[in-house]
Amino acid sequence: xxxxxxxxxxxxxxLLVNHEIDSAYWKEWELFRLPGEISGFLLIHFxxxxxxxxxxxxxxxQSFLGYIFSIFLCLGGIFAFAIHTYxxxxxxxxxxxxxxxxxxxxxxxxxxxxxIVTIFLMTV
Numbered sequence: 811x812x813x814x815x816x817x818x819x820x821x822x823x824x825l826l827v828n829h830e831i832d833s834a835y836w837k838e839w840e841l842f843r844l845p846g847e848i849s850g851f852l853l854i855h856f857x858x859x860x861x862x863x864x865x866x867x868x869x870x871x872q873s874f875l876g877y878i879f880s881i882f883l884c885l886g887g888i889f890a891f892a893i894h895t896y897x898x899x900x901x902x903x904x905x906x907x908x909x910x911x912x913x914x915x916x917x918x919x920x921x922x923x924x925x926i927v928t929i930f931l932m933t934v
Contacts, residue, residue, distance in 0.1 A: 811931055812872055818924040819869050819880055822887055823862050825917045829890055830855060832913060836904040841897065880928040887921030890914060 838844075839851045846853065865879030891914045894905045905914065 811927060811934075812869075815880065815924065815927045815931060816866075816869050818920060818927055819866055819883065822883055822917065822920045822924050823866060825913055825920060826862070826883070826887060826890065827859070829913050829917060832905065832910050836910075838904070841902070841904055874932075877928050877932050880924060884921040884925040884928065887917040888925075891918035891921070 834848065834851065837848075839847055844850055844854070861879070862883060865876060865883060868876030868879055870876075894910075894914055897904065898906060905911065
């Protein structure tokens with residue numbers, strides 16, 4: 811089961827990184843009114859990406875802290891899907907391309923599966 815978590819975590823990380831690439835295309839800093847335009851957006855992502863990939867290292871080591879990182883990654887994926895679905899329903903055009911929607915839906919599905927596996931592994 812820990813191998814399954816490793817692969818789900820990796821898939822989720824890849825999906826979220828692709829979503830962030832898409833976010834740069836859509837100028838997400840404008841959507842969320844973040845300061846610094848692209849420079850600020852990129853600077854925010856250095857620590858975020860470090861945390862995501864460090865979590866993968868912890869999962870490989872089967873560390874309990876890795877499970878905590880996994881839960882946060884899942885919640886991040888679920889939040890990304892939810893907030894962008896909200897904006898789409900409000901009529902925003904960002905993330906309205908089929909590939910953007912596919913990434914968000916895939917992120918939701920993988921995040922939910924990963925969350926289930928993480929919780930299961932934490933309780934055994």
